[in-house]
Amino acid sequence: RKEVEQDPGPFNVPEGATVAFNCTYSNSASQSFFWYRQDCRKEPKLLMSVYSSGNEDGRFTAQLNRASQYISLLIRDSKLSDSATYLCVVTLGAGTALIFGKGTTLSVSS
Amino acid sequence: SAVISQKPSRDICQRGTSLTIQCQVDSQVTMMFWYRQQPGQSLTLIATANQGSEATYESGFVIDKFPISRPNLTFSTLTVSNMSPEDSSIYLCSVTGGESYEQYFGPGTRLTVT
Numbered sequence: 108r109k110e111v112e113q114d115p116g117p118f119n120v121p122e123g124a125t126v127a128f129n130c131t132y133s134n135s136a137s138q139s140f141f142w143y144r145q146d147c148r149k150e151p152k153l154l155m156s157v158y159s160s161g162n163e164d165g166r167f168t169a170q171l172n173r174a175s176q177y178i179s180l181l182i183r184d185s186k187l188s189d190s191a192t193y194l195c196v197v198t199l200g201a202g203t204a205l206i207f208g209k210g211t212t213l214s215v216s217s
Numbered sequence: 218s219a220v221i222s223q224k225p226s227r228d229i230c231q232r233g234t235s236l237t238i239q240c241q242v243d244s245q246v247t248m249m250f251w252y253r254q255q256p257g258q259s260l261t262l263i264a265t266a267n268q269g270s271e272a273t274y275e276s277g278f279v280i281d282k283f284p285i286s287r288p289n290l291t292f293s294t295l296t297v298s299n300m301s302p303e304d305s306s307i308y309l310c311s312v313t314g315g316e317s318y319e320q321y322f323g324p325g326t327r328l329t330v331t
Contacts, residue, residue, distance in 0.1 A: 138318070139318040139319075141319065148327075149324070149325075150309055150322040150323060150324050150325050151260065151309075151322055152322070153218075153319055153320075153321065156318075156319065194259060194260075198318055200318070201313070201318050202247065202248045202313055204250060204262040204265065204275070205250075205260070205262070205311075205320055207259040207260045207261075208259060209258070209259045210259055
C-alpha cells in the first residue's frame with residue numbers, strides 16, 4: 108500500500124467551479140500534513156498546512172481527519188491560474204522527510 | 218521562507234560521467250534534503266544532509282552513487298555518479314530550519330543522460 112494516495116485525476120473544471128481533492132495516508136504516526144502546488148516544469152511550492160481543526164486560506168479549505176487518516180483540499184470559485192498539480196504531503200516530524208503523493212492534476216478552463 | 222538557488226538549472230550528460238549539483242540558501246538552515254522527481258512521478262527523497270555529519274540515505278540510494286557534501290549551513294552539493302539514462306530526472310534540494318515542519322524547494326536541476 109502506498110504511503111500517501113491521492114485521487115488519480117485529472118480534474119477538468121470550468122472557471123468558477125468548486126473542486127475537491129482527497130488524500131489518504133497509511134502511517135498513523137504522521138504528524139504534519141500539507142498541500143503543495145506544482146506547476147509544469149517548476150518546483151513544488153507550499154500551498155497550505157493542514158490542521159485537525161480545518162483551516163481556510165481565501166478560496167482554499169483544507170481538512171484533516173486523523174481517525175480516518177484522510178486529508179482534503181477544497182477549491183472554491185476556481186480560476187484559470189489554479190491549473191496545476193496538487194500534491195498531498197505528510198511528514199513524521201520536524202526535520203524529517205516529506206512523503207509525497209503522486210499528485211492530482213487540475214485543469215481549469217474558460 | 219528561504220531563497221534557494223541551484224546550479225546548473227539543466228544539463229545533458231553522457232552515460233558514465235558524473236554531475237555535481239549545487240544548492241545555495243540565503244540563510245543558515247539546519248537540515249537540507251535532496252529529492253529526485255522522475256518523469257511523470259512525484260518526489261522521492263534521496264538523502265538528508267546535515268552540516269558536520271555524514272548524509273543519511275534512503276532505501277535504494279547509496280553514497281557511492283549519490284555522494285553529498287554539506288560544508289556549511291548555507292550550501293550543499295549532490296553528485297550523480299557514473300550516470301545512466303535511468304538517472305534522467307529533476308533533482309531538487311529543500312530546506313527546513315529550526316522547529317519548522319515545512320520545507321521549501323529550490324528550482325531544481327533537470328538532468329538528461331544520453
